[in-house]
Amino acid sequence: MGGTGRNTEEIEDLYRRHGAALLLFAASISGDRGHAQDALHRVFLKLIENGTLNQATDKKAYLFACIRNALLNDRKRENRNAPLEIETKWFVPPERDYAGEQNLRRALGSLPEDQREVVVLHIWGELTFAQIAELVGISANTAASRYRYALEKLRIAMFAKEKACAHSK
Amino acid sequence: MHTPNDEQFESYLKQFRPVAPEALPAAGTSLGSHRSLRLGAWVAALAALLMFGTLILVMRRIRVVVAPQAPRDVASMEHRAASEPLTLRSANAWLARAPSFHAAVDALAFRSSDNSVRQGQQSAVALLSKEKIKL
Numbered sequence: 001m002g003g004t005g006r007n008t009e010e011i012e013d014l015y016r017r018h019g020a021a022l023l024l025f026a027a028s029i030s031g032d033r034g035h036a037q038d039a040l041h042r043v044f045l046k047l048i049e050n051g052t053l054n055q056a057t058d059k060k061a062y063l064f065a066c067i068r069n070a071l072l073n074d075r076k077r078e079n080r081n082a083p084l085e086i087e088t089k090w091f092v093p094p095e096r097d098y099a100g101e102q103n104l105r106r107a108l109g110s111l112p113e114d115q116r117e118v119v120v121l122h123i124w125g126e127l128t129f130a131q132i133a134e135l136v137g138i139s140a141n142t143a144a145s146r147y148r149y150a151l152e153k154l155r156i157a158m159f160a161k162e163k164a165c166a167h168s169k
Numbered sequence: 170m171h172t173p174n175d176e177q178f179e180s181y182l183k184q185f186r187p188v189a190p191e192a193l194p195a196a197g198t199s200l201g202s203h204r205s206l207r208l209g210a211w212v213a214a215l216a217a218l219l220m221f222g223t224l225i226l227v228m229r230r231i232r233v234v235v236a237p238q239a240p241r242d243v244a245s246m247e248h249r250a251a252s253e254p255l256t257l258r259s260a261n262a263w264l265a266r267a268p269s270f271h272a273a274v275d276a277l278a279f280r281s282s283d284n285s286v287r288q289g290q291q292s293a294v295a296l297l298s299k300e301k302i303k304l
Binding site: 012015019020021022023024037040041044045089090091092093094100101104123124151154155159 | 173175178179182183184185186187188189190191193194
């Protein structure tokens with residue numbers, strides 16, 4: 001009983017620390033923020049009930065893997081391929097830069113799914129390319145190159161627009 | 170504004186913090202609430218069943234009490250209905266006196282009317298039967 005209590009506390013602590021990044025990752029896969037939130041709760045409640053987190057050596061990577069599997073299973077089962085819902089706020093912008101936040105959201109939405117997930121996992125999930133490689137089932141080099149491509153596309157999408165706006169002024 | 174290099178761009182992106190998720194619902198609480206909901210539903214169903222049973226018993230008792238008086242009342246009602254002409258006032262009076270609405274309606278529907286012909290008068294049917302009608 002004490003073990004279960006400790007397990008629950010640990011899971012709740014992980015939720016507090018990584019919940020935001022996990023939700024962003026889930027939303028970037030599912031496209032629907034509500035569905036992403038449900039999946040996140042489902043995964044954590046299951047972990048609390050089953051106590052399977054103790055078996056994982058890399059707990060953070062394991063959590064991201066659980067979310068990914070849950071959402072991909074949902075997609076398979078429900079034959080659901082929702083377009084990315086980019087109208088809902090994904091980030092808390094620095095210095096109330098709401099335009100920047102919207103710009104980032106749209107730029108992320110324009111990326112192919114495999115590149116988007118690598119960017120989200122590396123920047124906001126703070127996973128290494130080796131961890132991402134294991135999670136997604138690709139080599140670390142592929143993960144790194146996907147990341148570089150994605151970053152370049154993001155930069156162009158976000159700053160080319162700003163440059164165009166500056167020139168037009 | 171110049172285009173940032175990789176490191177600058179990464180640190181710029183990291184400034185945007187993902188929105189926090191909703192609080193995790195407690196597993197025990199949700200299971201407990203499901204259990205209490207189920208128990209509540211059972212209790213409500215049982216209470217409804219008891220109330221229905223009691224209602225049926227009470228209705229039966231009322232019928233048993235009313236039943237012995239009914240034939241006498243109905244008989245007197247029918248007698249009155251036969252002797253009085255049917256007006257709105259008399260119908261209201263019957264309804265007020267009747268043991269039930271059903272009994273009152275029955276008394277009105279099956280009342281016998283006095284069709285006897287007075288002395289020195291003939292009925293239309295008797296007159297017509299005397300006439301020889303050539304077809």
